[in-house]
Amino acid sequence: MEVGNGPTIANRIAARRRSMPAAMSRIADVVLEHPSAPVELTITELAERAGTSPATVTRFCRAIGFDGYTQFRVGVASEVGRGGADETWRADIGSEFAPDDTPDKVLRTLVSLHVRSLETTAAWVDLEDVSRAAHAIATSRHVDIYGVGGSAVIATELQRRLHRIGLSAHAWSDTHDGIASAVLQNGDSVAIGISSTGQTEQTVEMLAQAGAVGAFTVAITHAADSWMADVADVAIATPTPASYLRPDDMSVKHSQLLVVDLFYLLVAQQMFDEAATRLAATAMAVSGYRRDRQTTAPTKPAQEA
Structure with missing residues (x-):
C-alpha cells in the first residue's frame, strides 16, 4: 500500500468515523489525540489505552485501509516522520516543554504540573466516599486489588501497605x-x-465479577463517568492528566498514590492497635538487614613488593 501517496491517517479515520462502533471510535480518539501512539505502543498497549481488545484494534486497522497493526504502524511512522521534528515533539512531549529548555526550567515545569495535580486531587476527592471505602477495607475479610499495565504498580503498592x-x-x-x-x-x-482511563477491559471485568458475588467494589480512576466507575459501589476520581502526560505514564500516578496514602492512613486509624503492633513487628523483622554507614574508610590492603 502506498501510504505516502494516499490520504493521511486522520483523513482515513474521518471518512469512516460515523460507521465505527464505540470500541473502534475510542481507538480513533487515542490515535487522533496522540498521533505517534501506535509507533510507541504494542497492539495490546494501544488496546488497553483505548479500553478495548487487540482484536478490535486489528479491525480498526482494516477499517481504515491497512492489512493489520504492523502495516498501520509503518504508515503512522512514515507520516510522523514527514510531519517534522517540532510537530512530533508537541505530539509526544507537549507544548509545556521546549527542546531547548534548560534542565532547571524542565524541573520547575515538572514540579509545577505535579503539585497542581496533587492540589487538584485534594480539592476533588470526596472524603465521604473515601471514608466509606476505608471503613469497608478495615472491617473486611479480604481485599482484592486489580490493575494491569502501569496501574499494576499502584495496585501492588496498596497491597503492600495493607x-x-x-x-x-x-x-x-x-x-x-x-x-x-x-x-x-x-x-x-x-x-x-485501578485504571487511569477507567476503560481497561480486564480491570473492569475483574472488578465487576467481584461485585457480582457480593464484594464491596471501589474504583480509582481519572474518569468519574467511565465504565469502571459505573460498576463500582464507590468511585474515587482523580484529576485528568496534564496534556503532556499520558494515562500510563508513571508521572500521572502521583494523584492516585495520594489516594492510596489516604486509604492507608484512614484504614490504619480504624485499626490503630493492630496496625501499630504489625508495623512495629515488621520494622523489627527487617532491622537486621540495615547497616549504618561506616564512619571510617576501610583499610586499603598493602601492595605486594
Missing part, C-alpha cells in the same frame, strides 16, 4: 488469576480496581 498493617490483601495484574480470585469473594470482601 498487608503490612495486618490485612489480607492480594494485587492481581493477570486477568485469569484476578477473575479466579474475584469469584471467591463475598460480602465480607472489598475489591478495588
Whole structure:
C-alpha cells in the first residue's frame, strides 16, 4: 500500500468515523489525540489505552485501509516522520516543554504540573466516599486489588501497605488469576480496581465479577463517568492528566498514590492497635538487614613488593 501517496491517517479515520462502533471510535480518539501512539505502543498497549481488545484494534486497522497493526504502524511512522521534528515533539512531549529548555526550567515545569495535580486531587476527592471505602477495607475479610499495565504498580503498592498493617490483601495484574480470585469473594470482601482511563477491559471485568458475588467494589480512576466507575459501589476520581502526560505514564500516578496514602492512613486509624503492633513487628523483622554507614574508610590492603 502506498501510504505516502494516499490520504493521511486522520483523513482515513474521518471518512469512516460515523460507521465505527464505540470500541473502534475510542481507538480513533487515542490515535487522533496522540498521533505517534501506535509507533510507541504494542497492539495490546494501544488496546488497553483505548479500553478495548487487540482484536478490535486489528479491525480498526482494516477499517481504515491497512492489512493489520504492523502495516498501520509503518504508515503512522512514515507520516510522523514527514510531519517534522517540532510537530512530533508537541505530539509526544507537549507544548509545556521546549527542546531547548534548560534542565532547571524542565524541573520547575515538572514540579509545577505535579503539585497542581496533587492540589487538584485534594480539592476533588470526596472524603465521604473515601471514608466509606476505608471503613469497608478495615472491617473486611479480604481485599482484592486489580490493575494491569502501569496501574499494576499502584495496585501492588496498596497491597503492600495493607498487608503490612495486618490485612489480607492480594494485587492481581493477570486477568485469569484476578477473575479466579474475584469469584471467591463475598460480602465480607472489598475489591478495588485501578485504571487511569477507567476503560481497561480486564480491570473492569475483574472488578465487576467481584461485585457480582457480593464484594464491596471501589474504583480509582481519572474518569468519574467511565465504565469502571459505573460498576463500582464507590468511585474515587482523580484529576485528568496534564496534556503532556499520558494515562500510563508513571508521572500521572502521583494523584492516585495520594489516594492510596489516604486509604492507608484512614484504614490504619480504624485499626490503630493492630496496625501499630504489625508495623512495629515488621520494622523489627527487617532491622537486621540495615547497616549504618561506616564512619571510617576501610583499610586499603598493602601492595605486594
